[in-house]
Amino acid sequence: MRQIKIAEAANAANLRLTWAEDRFEDFAELLQRGFMLKARARSSIRDVLCGQFGISHEYLDQRINTIFLDGKPVDDVDSATIGGGSKLALSAAMPGFVGAALRKGGFYAPMRQVITHVEGTESVPGGDELFVLKLFNLVVKELGPLFLDSGIWLDRRDLESFFNSRPAEFWSGCLQCLMEVDELEVDSLHKGKWLIESPLVYLRIHVVTGDKQ
Amino acid sequence: MDNILRIIMGPEGGPKATVIPVGEYAGIGGRALTSAIVSKEVPPLCHPLGADNKLVFAPGLLSGTAAAMSGRLSVGCKSPLTGGIKEANSGGQASQTLARLGYAAIVLEGAPKDDNIYKIFINKDGVEINLDNSLKMLGNYAVVEKMKAEYGDKIACISIGPAGEMKMCAASVACTDMELRPTRHAGRGGVGAVMGAKGVKVIVLDDSGMKMRSPKDPDKFREANKNWVDGLKKHPVTGEGLPAYGTNVLTNILNEAGAYPTKNFSLGQFAGSSKISGETEAATETTRGGSATHGCHRGCVIQCSGIYMDKNGQYLTKQPEYETVWAHGGNCGIDDLDAIAMLDRLDDDYGLDTIEMGATIGVAMEAGVAKFGDAQAAISLVHEVGKGTPLGRILGNGAAVTGKAFGVERVPVVKNQALPAYDPRGVQGIGVTYATSTMGADHTAGYAVTANILKVGGYVNPLTPEGQVELSRNLQIATAAVDATGMCLFIAFAVLDQPETFQALLDMLNAFYGLNLTGDDVTALGKSILKNERNFNTKAGFTPAHDRLPEFFKKELLPPHNVTFKVRDEDLDTVFNW
Numbered sequence: 001m002r003q004i005k006i007a008e009a010a011n012a013a014n015l016r017l018t019w020a021e022d023r024f025e026d027f028a029e030l031l032q033r034g035f036m037l038k039a040r041a042r043s044s045i046r047d048v049l050c051g052q053f054g055i056s057h058e059y060l061d062q063r064i065n066t067i068f069l070d071g072k073p074v075d076d077v078d079s080a081t082i083g084g085g086s087k088l089a090l091s092a093a094m095p096g097f098v099g100a101a102l103r104k105g106g107f108y109a110p111m112r113q114v115i116t117h118v119e120g121t122e123s124v125p126g127g128d129e130l131f132v133l134k135l136f137n138l139v140v141k142e143l144g145p146l147f148l149d150s151g152i153w154l155d156r157r158d159l160e161s162f163f164n165s166r167p168a169e170f171w172s173g174c175l176q177c178l179m180e181v182d183e184l185e186v187d188s189l190h191k192g193k194w195l196i197e198s199p200l201v202y203l204r205i206h207v208v209t210g211d212k213q
Numbered sequence: 214m215d216n217i218l219r220i221i222m223g224p225e226g227g228p229k230a231t232v233i234p235v236g237e238y239a240g241i242g243g244r245a246l247t248s249a250i251v252s253k254e255v256p257p258l259c260h261p262l263g264a265d266n267k268l269v270f271a272p273g274l275l276s277g278t279a280a281a282m283s284g285r286l287s288v289g290c291k292s293p294l295t296g297g298i299k300e301a302n303s304g305g306q307a308s309q310t311l312a313r314l315g316y317a318a319i320v321l322e323g324a325p326k327d328d329n330i331y332k333i334f335i336n337k338d339g340v341e342i343n344l345d346n347s348l349k350m351l352g353n354y355a356v357v358e359k360m361k362a363e364y365g366d367k368i369a370c371i372s373i374g375p376a377g378e379m380k381m382c383a384a385s386v387a388c389t390d391m392e393l394r395p396t397r398h399a400g401r402g403g404v405g406a407v408m409g410a411k412g413v414k415v416i417v418l419d420d421s422g423m424k425m426r427s428p429k430d431p432d433k434f435r436e437a438n439k440n441w442v443d444g445l446k447k448h449p450v451t452g453e454g455l456p457a458y459g460t461n462v463l464t465n466i467l468n469e470a471g472a473y474p475t476k477n478f479s480l481g482q483f484a485g486s487s488k489i490s491g492e493t494e495a496a497t498e499t500t501r502g503g504s505a506t507h508g509c510h511r512g513c514v515i516q517c518s519g520i521y522m523d524k525n526g527q528y529l530t531k532q533p534e535y536e537t538v539w540a541h542g543g544n545c546g547i548d549d550l551d552a553i554a555m556l557d558r559l560d561d562d563y564g565l566d567t568i569e570m571g572a573t574i575g576v577a578m579e580a581g582v583a584k585f586g587d588a589q590a591a592i593s594l595v596h597e598v599g600k601g602t603p604l605g606r607i608l609g610n611g612a613a614v615t616g617k618a619f620g621v622e623r624v625p626v627v628k629n630q631a632l633p634a635y636d637p638r639g640v641q642g643i644g645v646t647y648a649t650s651t652m653g654a655d656h657t658a659g660y661a662v663t664a665n666i667l668k669v670g671g672y673v674n675p676l677t678p679e680g681q682v683e684l685s686r687n688l689q690i691a692t693a694a695v696d697a698t699g700m701c702l703f704i705a706f707a708v709l710d711q712p713e714t715f716q717a718l719l720d721m722l723n724a725f726y727g728l729n730l731t732g733d734d735v736t737a738l739g740k741s742i743l744k745n746e747r748n749f750n751t752k753a754g755f756t757p758a759h760d761r762l763p764e765f766f767k768k769e770l771l772p773p774h775n776v777t778f779k780v781r782d783e784d785l786d787t788v789f790n791w
Contacts, residue, residue: 025496025499026496028492028493028496029487029488029490029492029493029496032465032487032490032492032493033487063449065449066466068466068469068470071469071470071471071482071773071774072470072774073470089465089469091465091466092449092453092454093448093449093450093454093706094450094454094462094463094466095450095454095455095460095462095463095517095703095706096460096463096535096656097642097643097646097656097688097705098463098467098472098635098640098643098656099450099463099466099706100706100709101640101642101643102466102470102640108642108684110642110680110681111640111641111642111643111681111684112470112472112639112640112641112642113641114638114639114641114774114776114779115470115471115472115639115640115774115776134465134469136462136465136466136469136490136492137454137457137458137462137465137491137492138449138453138454138457140492167500169500
């Protein structure tokens with residue numbers, strides 16, 4: 001995923017989908033691959049997730065058991081900071097010895113010491129930047145709807161590629177599709193006919209349960 | 214489980230079965246029993262495929278009881294792959310069934326003087342051994358179908374496919390699951406080749422008329438089992454993560470960590486990981502009418518397996534687990550989940566270890582036999598193995614043989630056994646276990662209960678290389694002990710974090726056998742198992758030089774972190790100093 005400047009985010013195309021809850025997991029692959037969010041640069045992981053996105057401290061401390069920042073396991077969410085283009089990955093507890101070793105601050109953390117994240121000295125917060133967030137396993141289900149509802153930025157080609165590779169039954173979950181203010185036929189997404197020129201898409205997905213459809 | 218069934222395959226007039234009291238082997242089960250018998254009765258310098266080797270099948274101490282998760286079957290022998298002692302274990306129904314039939318072990322001894330193959334039927338009335346050459350070169354699925362037609366569907370089967378009959382070093386022993394499919398395998402070390410060398414195609418177990426094994430103190434046992442199940446269900450890994458996604462949930466994480474061995478261990482990250490991850494696999498299974506939450510044996514409460522359907526909604530295989538998806542996936546540059554599932558099905562049917570086969574194909578791809586990422590070529594290579602073509606014979610004997618045959622330097626093996634799905638340059642601690650395990654490179658050898666619960670080995674400072682060695686030692690000791698109970702190793706996650714759950718396991722053992730085991734006793738058991746195994750390997754010719762990772766792990770930087778394996782040889786040599 002290429003690094004996107006914050007200025008590009010303002011020019012992103014706006015795509016809004018209403019999606020059936022029972023097909024929400026169809027987006028799991030997208031959330032695993034990663035998407036972009038806006039955050040105040042050089043803020044700690046805790047500040048970004050809890051302060052800016054409203055995730056509870058308890059959830060961060062108890063549920064999000066394994067964290068990677070730029071591919072390195074993180075032990076301290078208060079000292080590790082997110083910058084423009086950072087890649088942050090969040091996971092619940094993982095099985096296996098290696099799962100235990102990668103765990104945040106776990107007993108076996110020293111066994112992967114050579115790849116552990118070490119925070120640099122400069123951590124003065126700056127302006128807003130885009131960073132990449134990936135969600136894995138139980139966290140996909142639990143935080144995915146929150147981020148999709150509030151909106152995520154995606155490279156247009158990545159989103160097109162994702163939509164184009166979906167099986168036919170995927171589209172049965174799409175209840176409504178709005179591009180900017182215009183309603184689109186689902187087929188136009190399915191068949192790649194949405195002709196957006198902006199390199200970025202700001203995607204919001206509102207998930208609804210069956211009885212609200 | 215008061216008896217051992219010994220079957221001698223070579224005498225005049227055909228195989229002979231003898232049931233003898235368990236005797237000197239009383240009080241041990243699973244890996245403790247297989248390694249005790251092999252180390253005492255098998256000449257360490259014997260040929261693994263010869264008459265002097267023995268193949269031992271042993272349920273765990275709690276198999277056949279109401280204890281949850283107690284369905285692992287240990288299979289032990291001298292390994293044709295490593296040349297050392299071997300214990301491979303499997304889920305499925307066989308362990309519970311064998312234990313309820315009252316056998317602490319089946320030992321196959323000797324070797325037939327011809328190339329006939331036999332089936333063995335065991336029920337409450339005794340043992341029948343029949344010559345059945347109609348089974349020759351059948352896949353495991355076809356063998357089980359024939360046994361079902363002959364003996365009904367209340368059976369469990371232990372069988373080999375063509376790879377075992379051809380005595381290939383990657384050959385596995387298959388055990389049937391709850392649906393009577395041969396999907397669970399004692400995969401590692403070529404145990405299937407030893408079964409093939411004994412001329413045994415299938416062992417059919419029927420426990421009709423037998424009861425569940427009874428504990429000495431039923432009330433305490435029931436209470437301990439309840440606490441045990443509660444502990445497993447409340448833990449986020451055993452109660453939520455594994456049931457939802459299975460072990461393949463590790464793909465994204467290892468990939469993110471840059472420790473996901475990719476394209477024959479040349480890279481630490483795979484671009485196609487999200488297409489083959491546990492999350493994607495579970496969604497695919499659910500969408501197609503399969504299942505992402507399924508047990509491999511009755512009494513499993515973790516349910517980390519699943520049912521994988523093809524694009525047409527027809528059963529293809531069980532849920533391929535993490536090691537399989539990695540071996541045939543990222544390690545070969547393949548990001549097609551359906552192709553990986555097909556490779557899993559073929560491995561199960563031909564009777565092959567999925568880790569060894571995936572690693573072997575990775576080496577073959579490095580050699581230019583096929584291109585990385587070519588899923589159809591990988592499928593064709595596994596068919597070559599199943600057919601026993603000259604190329605297939607090379608591949609079926611594993612990554613080390615294939616590397617030699619094709620002149621490949623980067624061959625990821627220790628003691629000739631292929632490394633599993635964690636690059637030791639990224640997670641150095643597991644490299645210590647890979648290098649020093651008695652079994653060859655084995656991710657499960659150092660898996661279980663943490664030192665801070667068992668308090669084995671005293672104080673550990675994990676910030677030093679010596680500390681990593683100590684941790685690996687403690688893990689190997691604890692894992693050996695868990696392997697003796699017949700418990701699935703995945704219990705380790707709950708036991709790791711919840712001392713009361715570990716206590717519940719001890720309480721179950723104590724209530725069942727009328728014992729007063731403590732954590733120290735468990736530690737002593739683990740040490741005694743490892744001591745037996747180390748002694749056997751030393752007599753078989755193993756030296757410290759065998760406790761090493763391949764040289765490339767020390768020399769080649771692993772992207773993206775650009776790290777090498779740093780633990781010193783002299784530190785590796787201290788792992789078994791206790």
